[in-house]
Amino acid sequence: MSEWDALPGLVEASERHHETTLVVTLESLVDAATYLRDESDFNFLSDLTAVDYLGWGERAVSGYIGTATGRDLNNPMTQGYQAVPLPKPKRFAVNYHLLSISERPRRVRLQTWVDEGEAVPTVVRVWPTADWHEREQFDLMGIVFDGHPNLVRILLDDDWDGHPLRKDYPIGGEPVRFSGQE
Amino acid sequence: MTATAPTRSRAPIYEGTRIPYPIPTVLTTPPSVLATGDVMTVNFGPNHPSTHGVLRLVVDLYGEDVTGLAAVVGYLHTGFEKNMEQKTWWKAIPYAPRMDYVSYQANEYVFVGAVEKLLEIDVPPKAVWMRTLLLELNRIHSHLVWLGTSALELGAISMFWYAFRERETILDLFELVAGYRMHTRYFQVGGLADDVPRGFYPEARSFCDGMPKAIDEYETLLTRNKIWLERTEGLGLLSADDAIALGQSGPVLRASGVDWDTRKVEPYLAYHQVDFSVPVFPEGDVYARYRVHMAEMRESVRIVEQCLERLERMEGEPWIADDRKVVLPPRHELHTSMESLIHHFKIVTEGFRVPEGEVYFAIESPRGELGCYVCSDGGPKPWRVKFRAPSFVALQATATCMTDALIADMIAVVGSLDTVMGEVDR
Numbered sequence: 001m002s003e004w005d006a007l008p009g010l011v012e013a014s015e016r017h018h019e020t021t022l023v024v025t026l027e028s029l030v031d032a033a034t035y036l037r038d039e040s041d042f043n044f045l046s047d048l049t050a051v052d053y054l055g056w057g058e059r060a061v062s063g064y065i066g067t068a069t070g071r072d073l074n075n076p077m078t079q080g081y082q083a084v085p086l087p088k089p090k091r092f093a094v095n096y097h098l099l100s101i102s103e104r105p106r107r108v109r110l111q112t113w114v115d116e117g118e119a120v121p122t123v124v125r126v127w128p129t130a131d132w133h134e135r136e137q138f139d140l141m142g143i144v145f146d147g148h149p150n151l152v153r154i155l156l157d158d159d160w161d162g163h164p165l166r167k168d169y170p171i172g173g174e175p176v177r178f179s180g181q182e
Numbered sequence: 183m184t185a186t187a188p189t190r191s192r193a194p195i196y197e198g199t200r201i202p203y204p205i206p207t208v209l210t211t212p213p214s215v216l217a218t219g220d221v222m223t224v225n226f227g228p229n230h231p232s233t234h235g236v237l238r239l240v241v242d243l244y245g246e247d248v249t250g251l252a253a254v255v256g257y258l259h260t261g262f263e264k265n266m267e268q269k270t271w272w273k274a275i276p277y278a279p280r281m282d283y284v285s286y287q288a289n290e291y292v293f294v295g296a297v298e299k300l301l302e303i304d305v306p307p308k309a310v311w312m313r314t315l316l317l318e319l320n321r322i323h324s325h326l327v328w329l330g331t332s333a334l335e336l337g338a339i340s341m342f343w344y345a346f347r348e349r350e351t352i353l354d355l356f357e358l359v360a361g362y363r364m365h366t367r368y369f370q371v372g373g374l375a376d377d378v379p380r381g382f383y384p385e386a387r388s389f390c391d392g393m394p395k396a397i398d399e400y401e402t403l404l405t406r407n408k409i410w411l412e413r414t415e416g417l418g419l420l421s422a423d424d425a426i427a428l429g430q431s432g433p434v435l436r437a438s439g440v441d442w443d444t445r446k447v448e449p450y451l452a453y454h455q456v457d458f459s460v461p462v463f464p465e466g467d468v469y470a471r472y473r474v475h476m477a478e479m480r481e482s483v484r485i486v487e488q489c490l491e492r493l494e495r496m497e498g499e500p501w502i503a504d505d506r507k508v509v510l511p512p513r514h515e516l517h518t519s520m521e522s523l524i525h526h527f528k529i530v531t532e533g534f535r536v537p538e539g540e541v542y543f544a545i546e547s548p549r550g551e552l553g554c555y556v557c558s559d560g561g562p563k564p565w566r567v568k569f570r571a572p573s574f575v576a577l578q579a580t581a582t583c584m585t586d587a588l589i590a591d592m593i594a595v596v597g598s599l600d601t602v603m604g605e606v607d608r
Contacts, residue, residue, distance in 0.1 A: 017299055017541045043426050046544060047570035049555045056559060085538045085559045097542045097553065097570070101426055101440065105447045109542060128206035129429030132578050140263075149204040155256040155607055164264050165566075171268060 006039075008032045021109045026120065029112050033096070033126045042098035042108060045123070048133035049095045050141040053088040054167040090115045092143060096123070119146035140165040193416035195438075195466045199424055200585050206428065209581040211242040211250035220244060226592070228257045234331065235603030237577070239592070246588045253580045258607035266567045270533025271297055271371065274564060278554075279365045281569060282605035285324040286365050287316050288547035289605075293567070294369045295450065296543035296554040300536050301371065303508060308499045309373035314452040315386070315489035316359070316368065317545075318482040322393070323352045324548035325475045325482075329400065332472075332597040336413050341403060348396050351389050358382055371534075372509040373502030383494050386486065393483045401476060414469040418583040418595035421466055428582060429575040432550025433478065434599060437471040439464035444546035456488045468598040475600075508534045533562035549573055549600055569608060573601035 004013045009028025014021050024032040036042040090113035098108050114120055122145040123130045134145040135154040142163035145151055153160060162169050202209050211221055221244050228238040236257035242250030262281055266274040278293040279286030291313060298305065330345030353363040358379055360366035368375050404410045420430065425438040435442055443460040445453040461477030463470035502509055510529055511522035528534075538560040544553040553570030576599040583595045 017302075017539060019541060045429055046551055047542065047553050047555060047568065049566070049568040051540075051557055051566045056565070095540075095542075095555065097544075097555065099544075099551075101442050107448075107542070107544075124206065127429070128201050128427050129575060129578060131206045132574065136574075150208065153256075155259040157256075164261060169264075171264070 003040075006035070008035055019107065019109060021111055023111045023113070026112050026114060026118065029110075030121045030123060030126065032110065033123045036098060036108070036110065037126055040108075041100045041102045041104065044099040044101045045096060045127035045129050045133070046099045046107070047095075047097040048130060048137060049097070050137040050143045050165075051093045051095065052091065052141060052165065052167045053093065054091055057084050057087050089113045092116075092141070094120055094137070094143060114143065119144040121146050122148040124148055139163070142166060193419060193467075195419055195421055195464070197421075199421070199427070200419075201424055201427060201582050202585075207253065207578045207581050209242075209248070209251040209584060211244070215244050215249050218244070221249060223250075224589075228254075234597065234601055235606075237596070237601070237603055237606075239580070239596070241589065241592070243589055246590070248584050248587050248589055248592065251581050251584050253577050255574075255577060255603070255606050258603050260608070262608045263567050263569070267564055269564075270562045271536055271564060272529065272533050274567065275369070275371075276365065276367050278569075279367065280604065281571065281608050282547070282549070282552075282573065282602045283364065284327050284602050285320050285548045287320040287369070288324075288545065288552055289569070290367065290369050291317060291451075292543060292545050292547070292552050292554040292569075293556075294371055295545065296541055296556040297371050297536060299541045299543050300539055300556060300558060301508060303372055303503055303505055305373050305503060306500045308378075308493065308496045308501050309503075310452050311489050311492045311496070312374055312378055312501070313369060314456070315486055315493065316356075316366075317451070318485045318489070319352050319355060319386075321482045321548045322479050322486075323349055325479050326352075328475060328548075328597075328600050329472075332594075332600075333404065333410075335593050335597055336410070338404065338407075338410065341400065344396070344400060344403070348389075348393060351392075355382070355386055355389060358385060370502060370509070372505060373500070375502075377501050378493065383490055386490055390483055390487050390490070394480060397476060397479055397483075404472070405476070411469065413591075413594055414467065414472060414598075416465075416467050416469075417587065417591050418468045418471075418598055419466050419585075420579060420583050424582055425466070425579070428579045430550070430579055431572050431575070432546065432548070432600070433471050433474040434576060434579070435550065436460065436462045437474045438466040444544060444551060448544075450545055452489070452492075453485075456485050458482075458485050468594050471598040471600070535560060535562050536564075544570065547572060549576065549602070549605070551575075569605075571605040571608060573599075573603070573605040574608075576601050577606060 008031035009025040011023040092114045094112050096110040100106050134148050137143045138151055139153040139155050221242050224241045224243055226239040226241055228236040238254040240252045262277050266277050279290040282289050326345040326349045330342040333341035356366050357363045360368040420438050422438045422440050425435050441462045446460055458481045461474050463473050506525045511525050515522040536558040540557040542555045544551055550572035552572055555568040557566040559565045
């Protein structure tokens, strides 16, 4: 992991499912993004995804975890015991999936954590393609991107209330009445 | 506006960058042009037959010159990603193909593939080869729809009938395999939903025999066609650097001279075992995008043939992984085995569980880099699903491509970006 030591604001670099995740602090996000683009050749922003972890870990998960090897007796997660997923540092994660279109093609996930009310610095100056991606995450997840030149809703109407991909957004639906019920 | 007038014959690809500033996706009319008082703002779409669905373009016109342009999307937003969070992993699969309703199997595979990556489940070879075959048939299908509609919009009506003739054959093949012509839902986590039906291989073979001849016919109609050349050459220019900066992928990127194909660079499925080449054209205009599409169809036919050769020797092999925690047990076991019945019941009612974690899985869809981000808390439902839609990103290049263009070229340029609005708005 020594390759990433020089990354500005690096909190943690991890490898899981053959994917590298680089967690950086919110303040140095743009520095880290610029560093990755210029020094490590990640010239292509493939995707930008925000995840809402509200309620994460409140529901214990048990039972049949499917793995290639079936149940592993040394791993409690596969045995049917109650297990709670690992807690997350803040409510929202913003993931930047980067790709290097170069002689050395590879991918990396740049990740930063943000709480309700905090703004994420924009990376539109680093990768122009972030324009619509950031607008989409603002629209659906309510993440504010500081410095974005045109931060307005993109998929929903301009006068829409709330941000539907948040976990506390009501999903609606019609209540169903069953026979014998009042 | 820059000094260079739009030339009508093969404008060379530009130097440097043309991405508008400060908003990379909006072309703004310069104040000097605005001051003339002759600028007219026209609303194009969202309901217009040549916008490939419900795309709205707000265009500033100075005479016939496009001086300002902004693309407005979202008219087809249905909240697929939110819906998928409410379903079990198993029941979320049918949502994926409904996003890009022209290359549905690519979307279906990218979701299933992402879940498989999280599960670390092994897929049997027969399913791998069959998936490769169907994805390539789907690529031809998608390119045919693109070719037919784009040519139709530029006045070449006959192209539409030619392209849809072969498209019909492909849909028949899908129907033979899955029972559905579109949105087949044939890919299951762990493999395929059912075995390849008898009679599929000969039918697919006869399609492969006829397809190169059909592509020759299309090329006879268009490639050297004077009107087609006039309408496509030197238009919608996008340099390689701008294409990468704007996140363009697939045929648009390869028509700008970037030799990039996820199938070659990060092979998934059986792509490392088949022989095919990646067509690249350096001109960066609408005509180059057309040439890439045509050449890719020929390559896809070659891949399908190689898949058929392998599959024909795999008679009787399993088509889905034998993992009872994830995959439904074979139907016949339900009558005799209590254990199988329980597994069946658990998977259908509760859904299978996927280990905690997050993955990003990207494939080369007919439209380019199609990615799927999947996050699980270890439960039976996805915590978050996100699709990286190549069409959504492609539309961001509209402003750059339309720099110094005429209103009549807008149809050709927007069409050449090959977008499907269902995937843009999701």
